[in-house]
Amino acid sequence: MTTGSGTSPQSGAPMRVRFAPSPTGALHVGTVRTALYDWILARKTGGRFILRIEDTDQERFVPEAEQIIFESLRWIGLDWDEGPGVGGPHAPYVQTQRRELYQAAARRLIESGAAYECDCSPERLEEVRKKQEALKLAPGYDGKCRRRDPAELAESRRQGRPVVVRMKLPPAGDVSFVDLVRGKVTFSWATMSDFVILKSDGLPTYHLAVVVDDHDMKITHVLRGEEWIASTPRHVLIHEKLGYQMPVMVHLPLLLAPDRSKLSKRHGATSVNEFRDAGFLPEAMFNFLALMGWSPGDDREVMTRQEIVDAFSLDRIKDSPAIFDRTKLEWMNGVYIRQLTPRQLAERLIPFLEQSPGGLPPSVPRPLDIGYLEKSVPLVQDRLKTLRDAADLIDFLYAPEIRPEPAEVVQKGMTVATTASSLGRSLQVLREAEPFEHPVLDARHRALAEELGLKTGQLFGALRVAITGKKVAPPLFETMEVLGRKLCVERVERAIDALGRSEARA
RNA sequence: GCCCCGGUGGUGCAGCGGUUAGCACGUCAGCCCUUCAAGCUGAAGAUCAGGGGUUCGAAUCCCCUCCGGGGUACCA
Numbered sequence A: 001m002t003t004g005s006g007t008s009p010q011s012g013a014p015m016r017v018r019f020a021p022s023p024t025g026a027l028h029v030g031t032v033r034t035a036l037y038d039w040i041l042a043r044k045t046g047g048r049f050i051l052r053i054e055d056t057d058q059e060r061f062v063p064e065a066e067q068i069i070f071e072s073l074r075w076i077g078l079d080w081d082e083g084p085g086v087g088g089p090h091a092p093y094v095q096t097q098r099r100e101l102y103q104a105a106a107r108r109l110i111e112s113g114a115a116y117e118c119d120c121s122p123e124r125l126e127e128v129r130k131k132q133e134a135l136k137l138a139p140g141y142d143g144k145c146r147r148r149d150p151a152e153l154a155e156s157r158r159q160g161r162p163v164v165v166r167m168k169l170p171p172a173g174d175v176s177f178v179d180l181v182r183g184k185v186t187f188s189w190a191t192m193s194d195f196v197i198l199k200s201d202g203l204p205t206y207h208l209a210v211v212v213d214d215h216d217m218k219i220t221h222v223l224r225g226e227e228w229i230a231s232t233p234r235h236v237l238i239h240e241k242l243g244y245q246m247p248v249m250v251h252l253p254l255l256l257a258p259d260r261s262k263l264s265k266r267h268g269a270t271s272v273n274e275f276r277d278a279g280f281l282p283e284a285m286f287n288f289l290a291l292m293g294w295s296p297g298d299d300r301e302v303m304t305r306q307e308i309v310d311a312f313s314l315d316r317i318k319d320s321p322a323i324f325d326r327t328k329l330e331w332m333n334g335v336y337i338r339q340l341t342p343r344q345l346a347e348r349l350i351p352f353l354e355q356s357p358g359g360l361p362p363s364v365p366r367p368l369d370i371g372y373l374e375k376s377v378p379l380v381q382d383r384l385k386t387l388r389d390a391a392d393l394i395d396f397l398y399a400p401e402i403r404p405e406p407a408e409v410v411q412k413g414m415t416v417a418t419t420a421s422s423l424g425r426s427l428q429v430l431r432e433a434e435p436f437e438h439p440v441l442d443a444r445h446r447a448l449a450e451e452l453g454l455k456t457g458q459l460f461g462a463l464r465v466a467i468t469g470k471k472v473a474p475p476l477f478e479t480m481e482v483l484g485r486k487l488c489v490e491r492v493e494r495a496i497d498a499l500g501r502s503e504a505r506a
Numbered sequence B: 001g002c003c004c005c006g007g008u009g010g011u012g013c014a015g016c017g018g019u020u021a022g023c024a025c026g027u028c029a030g031c032c033c034u035u036c037a038a039g040c041u042g043a044a045g046a047u048c049a050g051g052g053g054u055u056c057g058a059a060u061c062c063c064c065u066c067c068g069g070g071g072u073a074c075c076a
Helices: A027-045 A063-074 A097-113 A122-134 A150-158 A206-216 A225-241 A272-277 A283-290 A304-313 A326-339 A342-354 A370-383 A387-397 A416-432 A439-450 A456-468 A476-485 A483-506
Strands: A016-018 A048-053 A115-118 A164-167 A172-179 A183-188 A197-200 A221-225 A248-252
Touching: A016 A027, A016 A221, A027 A048, A027 A221, A027 A248, A027 A272, A027 A283, A027 A304, A048 A342, A063 A272, A063 A283, A097 A115, A097 A197, A097 A225, A115 A197, A115 A225, A164 A225, A172 A225, A172 A248, A183 A225, A206 A225, A206 A476, A225 A248, A248 A283, A248 A476, A272 A283, A283 A304, A283 A326, A283 A387, A326 A370, A342 A370, A342 A387, A370 A387, A370 A476, A387 A476, A416 A456, A416 A483, A439 A456, A439 A476, A456 A483, A476 A483
Parallel strands: A016 A048, A221 A248
Antiparallel strands: A115 A164, A164 A197, A172 A183
């Protein structure tokens, strides 16, 4: 390390970190931010980045979600060293395939007296909660089954009544743990109650599963969103009772919407897939997300993946929430778009231009000619915030004909007649210019404007509308060069015709 | 309600005991100029949430208040 900025106390030893999403749908940008930090840390320390699927919630399980997770991670460039698809020494990496481990752990906890079985009905639980609410007490399980008769439990089971396993909380006192971002955090056991670790369907809750798996997979650092900080005491308890050592805890600041509430659907796009489809570049997304909750300590913002890995350190993660500013993301995406070569940009643009709604009109034949596109790209490269912006900016290059509005062709201080005659003179230039390249076209038209006593803006403006059909378009003569002599002549002729017809009507 | 974590220009971030409070996005203006961008210059914009302390000195440390967020499930 030559910069020194990236050397944090913990950057030396290889870290084993895991990203453990639930397959419940698309990957939220906040979740991906966590994955990003995991990946960076693993790469930085020569450690391992482990992917684990936490599918213990059968209710919320979405079958396609697993594929979406893989795709999203691959899209943004996070490759995993252990996990689904690649295997590893702690396989399987899908929690529903590991249930024996959790059940064994639950059994050990019951045997040691740290946990107990509970057959309280949902109705009773609801009743207890209501009573507590009425008395303004903290809601929570009252511990009735702590002293449940084993025979009664067995009877419940025989009758098919649901039985869960609950962790027994210490009667009083505080729990503390060290969080790398927030320092020492303390909770009182009184604010919690005996929580479920094994559900009646035999699957573990998050609390048990995470502890068992992180220990089994030898995870050294746990990175997760701040919403987990309040349940960390539960994890401390389970670790303790199982005789496991706690990994280093790192609770990342939440990602908020501009209105400072939790980033959700109503704020627009929230999943990486949506950003990908909206035309954001993965490298821009990587860079932007890395800065959501972390900064290098100097004023750098636009950084390559390698620069981020080099500069990253856990002690520079901030403790206040990060707000997702889409405008700034768009700016950064534009920066990355401008860094591409025309060829690279053309290649990335093709899927966006070829897609049916949002791309070029269906009348434009697919597949697109990459050569023509590559020539067109420099015309709009500086003007793109997202890849999806391109279609609207270059559609006129693909239109079979342009039907300009006569009123828009005529520039300020000109009439239909003077405009038509000026375009007629331009036509000569277009027919004769040799070679048909922008420096020549530019020089000839400047001379023409002077000869006609027009401002360049007047002549060029009229031509722009004739050639592109738009008042706002890329630089005129570069555009003409891409379009070629034949099309330019046709379009200017057509504009003159249109002017003639409008005059006749008037 | 209770518990935990936050609060620096409009926005995102840096600064964490002594700075004219720094950078970026956005906004506005100028330059460039054929429009729009991009680029370059410059400007406006902050009682560092408020109030008390501690200190020679506080955005930085402590306390209170207010505001925001998170948690409080057989969801993760």
